[in-house]
Amino acid sequence: MQKKWEQEAKALKILILGGFLGSGKTSVLLQLAQYLVQQSSGNQNSRVAIIENEIGQIGIDDKLLRGNGYTVRDIFSGCVCCSLNSDLLSGVQEIKREVDPEWLIIEATGVAFPDKIAESLFTNLGIAAQIVTLVDASRWQRIRLPLANLIEGQLNDAHLILINKTDLVEETVLREVEADLWELNSDASIYLINGIKPIDERLLKVIQNG
Amino acid sequence: MADNKIKIRNSGQLSKRKKYQIVTTLHEGAVAMAGETVFQEKSFNALKTIIQEEFAAINQWIAARGGIVGHLKSFLATTGQTAMISTTGDQVSCRLQPAAADGSNGVLVSIALIVFSIPPNDLEVRLIDLFEQLECAQKKGESHDR
Numbered sequence: 001m002q003k004k005w006e007q008e009a010k011a012l013k014i015l016i017l018g019g020f021l022g023s024g025k026t027s028v029l030l031q032l033a034q035y036l037v038q039q040s041s042g043n044q045n046s047r048v049a050i051i052e053n054e055i056g057q058i059g060i061d062d063k064l065l066r067g068n069g070y071t072v073r074d075i076f077s078g079c080v081c082c083s084l085n086s087d088l089l090s091g092v093q094e095i096k097r098e099v100d101p102e103w104l105i106i107e108a109t110g111v112a113f114p115d116k117i118a119e120s121l122f123t124n125l126g127i128a129a130q131i132v133t134l135v136d137a138s139r140w141q142r143i144r145l146p147l148a149n150l151i152e153g154q155l156n157d158a159h160l161i162l163i164n165k166t167d168l169v170e171e172t173v174l175r176e177v178e179a180d181l182w183e184l185n186s187d188a189s190i191y192l193i194n195g196i197k198p199i200d201e202r203l204l205k206v207i208q209n210g
Numbered sequence: 211m212a213d214n215k216i217k218i219r220n221s222g223q224l225s226k227r228k229k230y231q232i233v234t235t236l237h238e239g240a241v242a243m244a245g246e247t248v249f250q251e252k253s254f255n256a257l258k259t260i261i262q263e264e265f266a267a268i269n270q271w272i273a274a275r276g277g278i279v280g281h282l283k284s285f286l287a288t289t290g291q292t293a294m295i296s297t298t299g300d301q302v303s304c305r306l307q308p309a310a311a312d313g314s315n316g317v318l319v320s321i322a323l324i325v326f327s328i329p330p331n332d333l334e335v336r337l338i339d340l341f342e343q344l345e346c347a348q349k350k351g352e353s354h355d356r
Contacts, residue, residue, distance in 0.1 A: 021240075021280035021324055022298030055235055055242040060283045060294070060322050079237050110280060110324065111238045139298060146278060147326065150238050 012096055014104045014127055015207070016117050018154050019134030020143065021110030024164040024195065026061045028134060029107050033070055035204040036103050049101040051091050053080045055109040071099050079112045088117065089124050111150060115157040130210045133158040138168040140177045155185045160207060167194040232337055234330055240280055242324045243337055248316040249348045254288050256347045257317060258304065261295050264340045265302045271336065272325055273299065280324030288317040319344065
């Protein structure tokens, strides 16, 4: 039974969007989902499904995403990287069964460790997910040391790191953030984005192609 | 949509307050606290303004205590429009979006606060205070209509 599921699930591409609170995950998710829908052959929102994990019992971001017409499944009141891991696995299986999307985007909570989510998906469902972690350049120096365990953990195993809100910091600060990130995860590709301009289509393609 | 009445659950202030549902979750040093209720539709703009002002005040209050704002977010939805109010400790932003008219009669107000290094009970008092301000504004609006 598990083998059959694993074979079927191989066609499902999973992308985990991680990063600290307020780093811009939901904004990036909306742009990425729109791009993926445009690229899909059916050109329907059902080609992209979203799992929205919010730490508090009451979701805010899921309301925004639903307003944009996507299939959204919520997992509230905890974090899918630890206490709600079984909810995540059943959620992925349910989405595959009922919606069968080409892409599943998991927006992690701002206090989640994306590598733990990826590890669980691989161990339990045989799916290798891609991790994209967002970093808020404007708050990096404020939170880097007080929340070091969390901030560093969120960068583990990230394939891509998007430094967001680059328009809000000086060039020298930006270089320091980049140097820090390079030290923490030298395997990841690092890109700069900001809230003023939409994400460049070339970068969206990079995310799409993994 | 949520019930019109706000109830307490899992609350440190349970014995003192009887009307609000505020749920707290702790994770990786973060205190996540959220509440939700429905107010009269005509109060949409007044509620939005109160939340924006109070988020700015909470930002200052947290900074003065050496805490860190993860985020403060609120989503207001009424028939025909929504507002997303958010801050990560500096400016408070508000994004308005048109929404489908769903025929519901009220404004759904959801508020979620995630902060670090602030005692949960202290934060809960602030959130209760915010809900009370919203309720007060609604009552004033109702009395003007009579």
